[in-house]
Amino acid sequence: MLEYIELFFRSIFIDNMIFATFLGMCSYLAVSKKVTTAVGLGAAVIFVLGVTVPLNWLLDQYILRDGALAWLGPEYADYNLGFLSFILFIATIATMVQLVEIVVEKFSPALYNSLGIFLPLIAVNCAILGGSLFMQSRDIQSFGLALNYGISSGIGWFLAILTIAAIREKIRYSNVPPPLRGLGITFIITGLMGIGFQSFGGMLTGGDDAVSPAETTAEVPTEIEDSTAEAKVFLTRDDAISTKGNANTGTTTARKHPPLSQVNGHDQKVEKELAKKEKEVSYNDAINK
Amino acid sequence: MALLTKKDVSLISDPLADNNPITIQVLGICSALAITAELKASIVMAIAVMFVLGLGNVVISLMRNIIPGKIRIIVQLVVVAALVIVVDQVLKAFAYELSKTLSVFVGLIITNCIIMGRFEAFALANGPWRSFLDGIGNSLGYGAILVIVGFIRELLGSGTLLGYKVLGDPITKTGLYATGYENNGFMIIPPAALIVIGIIIWVQRSRNLALIEDN
Numbered sequence: 001m002l003e004y005i006e007l008f009f010r011s012i013f014i015d016n017m018i019f020a021t022f023l024g025m026c027s028y029l030a031v032s033k034k035v036t037t038a039v040g041l042g043a044a045v046i047f048v049l050g051v052t053v054p055l056n057w058l059l060d061q062y063i064l065r066d067g068a069l070a071w072l073g074p075e076y077a078d079y080n081l082g083f084l085s086f087i088l089f090i091a092t093i094a095t096m097v098q099l100v101e102i103v104v105e106k107f108s109p110a111l112y113n114s115l116g117i118f119l120p121l122i123a124v125n126c127a128i129l130g131g132s133l134f135m136q137s138r139d140i141q142s143f144g145l146a147l148n149y150g151i152s153s154g155i156g157w158f159l160a161i162l163t164i165a166a167i168r169e170k171i172r173y174s175n176v177p178p179p180l181r182g183l184g185i186t187f188i189i190t191g192l193m194g195i196g197f198q199s200f201g202g203m204l205t206g207g208d209d210a211v212s213p214a215e216t217t218a219e220v221p222t223e224i225e226d227s228t229a230e231a232k233v234f235l236t237r238d239d240a241i242s243t244k245g246n247a248n249t250g251t252t253t254a255r256k257h258p259p260l261s262q263v264n265g266h267d268q269k270v271e272k273e274l275a276k277k278e279k280e281v282s283y284n285d286a287i288n289k
Numbered sequence: 290m291a292l293l294t295k296k297d298v299s300l301i302s303d304p305l306a307d308n309n310p311i312t313i314q315v316l317g318i319c320s321a322l323a324i325t326a327e328l329k330a331s332i333v334m335a336i337a338v339m340f341v342l343g344l345g346n347v348v349i350s351l352m353r354n355i356i357p358g359k360i361r362i363i364v365q366l367v368v369v370a371a372l373v374i375v376v377d378q379v380l381k382a383f384a385y386e387l388s389k390t391l392s393v394f395v396g397l398i399i400t401n402c403i404i405m406g407r408f409e410a411f412a413l414a415n416g417p418w419r420s421f422l423d424g425i426g427n428s429l430g431y432g433a434i435l436v437i438v439g440f441i442r443e444l445l446g447s448g449t450l451l452g453y454k455v456l457g458d459p460i461t462k463t464g465l466y467a468t469g470y471e472n473n474g475f476m477i478i479p480p481a482a483l484i485v486i487g488i489i490i491w492v493q494r495s496r497n498l499a500l501i502e503d504n
Contacts, residue, residue: 019480021479022323023397024319026315026317083377085396087367087371090399124405126397126400126401130397134393178494179491179492183315191487
């Protein structure tokens with residue numbers, strides 16, 4: 001369960017499709033002039049990602065992986081069809097987008113009309129293919145996690161395009177220098193938003209700078225009482241590689257590794273949190289005097 | 290028939306400045322931002338796109354009269370995917386370290402808007418030689434921006450160029466580092482590429498006032 005929550009928040013904030021990996025920038029820049037169209041495209045991207053990433057996971061698991069063809073018969077076990085990934089993924093995506101278009105047209109003509117040209121264009125949106133390729137390179141382990149990854153990456157993209165559309169609507173009344181107007185200032189604002197989102201990097205390390213100390217301290221004591229293996233999910237994915245032995249490739253941003261003493265010494269952690277809260281309280285007194 | 294008429298030369302020179310695919314046509318942004326932390330990766334990506342776009346343009350242009358209208362996009366996707374698979378396998382075979390740096394972005398050349406954009410806008414309506422030139426021109430324009438951004442980011446962010454330490458050694462404090470200079474860590478993180486390209490756009494549009502957008 002915790003894996004799901006971690007993947008969900010990690011894909012929205014830390015590995016955000018726009019700010020961390022720049023997937024889907026072309027349509028992000030083209031469609032973000034009005035909030036209403038941005039919302040429509042964002043919703044469509046969430047839906048398509050939620051459909052194609054799990055499907056491509058199944059393809060990857062049963063056809064494309066090294067040795068995946070063993071279910072056909074033992075003589076097929078050493079075939080590696082990995083090089084066909086690109087063409088199979090893009091074929092699935094193009095087909096699913098076409099299917100989605102037909103279904104939406106049949107069941108909700110109003111939505112179909114408001115999305116207009118964007119729905120077919122999603123097939124060639126880097127974000128969709130990128131979602132599947134990252135799912136493959138990060139070795140997502142189960143169908144449920146793949147579905148989770150697809151939907152949460154979509155939500156991250158939706159969040160990004162929504163915020164830039166809102167900002168662009170407001171900039172029209174600002175005094176932007178003419179050469180920067182339109183495209184230039186959008187690039188710079190997106191860069192600044194990217195820097196802001198980098199601050200989420202400390203969110204899931206479980207270290208001293210955890211953004212939500214309340215929930216981790218509440219859960220750490222009970223979890224560790226059950227088993228130390230359970231508590232290891234609080235470590236970053238990089239730590240999880242060494243403990244679980246997965247062949248995960250870590251994400252590109254640098255991660256702080258929490259000291260392993262936290263797993264065993266949860267008392268120290270609780271004490272540290274209490275000490276921090278006491279410090280905060282006294283600071284508040286100091287400034288309010 | 291002359292091999293390179295004046296119009297043909299403009300097919301190559303226009304995308305380098307006035308019709309640049311990244312800064313003017315706003316295509317191909319995704320990969321331009323993500324892999325430019327190193328100059329070597331930028332150069333290799335530019336060459337890969339040149340290969341895919343040049344050959345792809347020629348193939349689509351040769352097939353342009355036989356492709357049925359309804360499955361146009363699918364045919365284009367198949368052609369691009371096949372070429373990208375070739376590029377990916379060649380990279381994995383001859384430059385494995387680099388293919389790890391580029392990771393999924395080689396695959397993302399398939400959805401690189403420049404390629405589909407040039408197919409639709411040019412290759413479907415023009416002969417093979419001119420399509421080839423158009424492909425080369427646009428990928429040169431794309432490569433120019435990539436190399437500029439990669440150069441700035443690698444030089445300021447790690448003090449190296451193509452892996453060679455050009456400003457001195459940061460650990461033993463020789464060269465420029467002896468004066469107290471430090472590498473700018475901001476240039477390594479992804480958002481730096483966005484801001485560098487924003488500044489490039491600013492410079493380009495200040496020099497060519499015709500490109501300024503109206504509100």
